[in-house]
Amino acid sequence: AELLEVAGVHAGADAVLQTSDDGWTCGTPLSALTDERDAMLAVAMNGKPLPIEHGFPVRTVVPGLYGYVSACKWVVDLKVTRFADIEAYWTEQGWSELGPVKIASRIDVADGTRIAGVAWAQHTGIDAVEISIDGSDWMPTRLARVPTVDTWVQWALAVGLEPGDHEVAVRATDTNGVVQTGEEQDPVPDGATGWHTVSFTAAEQEDED
Incomplete structure (x- = not known):
């Protein structure tokens, strides 16, 4: 925002049309670069100069937007313009111009004793994550603390399942009360939707001596 203010x-x-050293382009909504989110031109990572594979000498980072409209590595040019006047790499392939990250959740661990994963609603924050096992009512999980609303949230729930095959689904709710939709949509043109579902087999638990 400060750089744009100086430039006018x-x-x-x-x-803002971003161009990479290799010719790749992306169009980023101007509003996402001038609101209160922490959009930045990054030149370092973990206290060290940005590695080449991550975009040295400078790349853009814009929380809340999919990378195809925001994450330009090896930036050589920024042009303030209008969407009506430009076409960037992925929008030429039929993807949408704005690309806001949709609320989503994922299952990373599923067994007879524990179900766990991550959820995100960037620029808004996660308020709750629930799971349904074998078609049960939705059950709340425990959420880890996060430093900002842009941070992925770890969630987990201890369970005690009977040995055998099971299926678990997950959904998240953001801090505005929006519940993740179960309607499945392909990634094109503006991001996939649906509840992540995992099938697994719970092993029989050994008795403790």
Whole structure:
């Protein structure tokens, strides 16, 4: 936001066209670069110069947007413009212009004693994560603390399942009360939707001596 303020933005502009050293382009919504989120031009990572594979000497990071409209590595040019006047690499392939990250959740661990994973609702934050086992009512899980609303949230629930085959689904709710939809949608044109579902086999628990 500070860089754009210094450069000046003409009335009617709604996009910033980013160009990489290899010619790749992406169009980023101007609003996402001028609101209160921590959009940045990154030159370092973990206290060290940005590695080449991550975009040295400079790359953009814009929380809340999918990478295809925001994560330009090896930046050589930024142009304040209008979406109506540009076409970037992925929008030319039929993807949407804005690319906001949708609320989502994922199962990473599923066994007879524990179900766990991560959830995210960048620029909004996660309020709750629930799971349903074998078609049961939704059950709340425990959430780990996170430093910002842009951080992925770890969640977990201890369970005691009978040995055999099971299926678990997960859904998240953001801090605005929006519940993750179960309607399945392909990634194109603006991100996949649906509940992540995992089938697994619970082993018989050994008795403790």
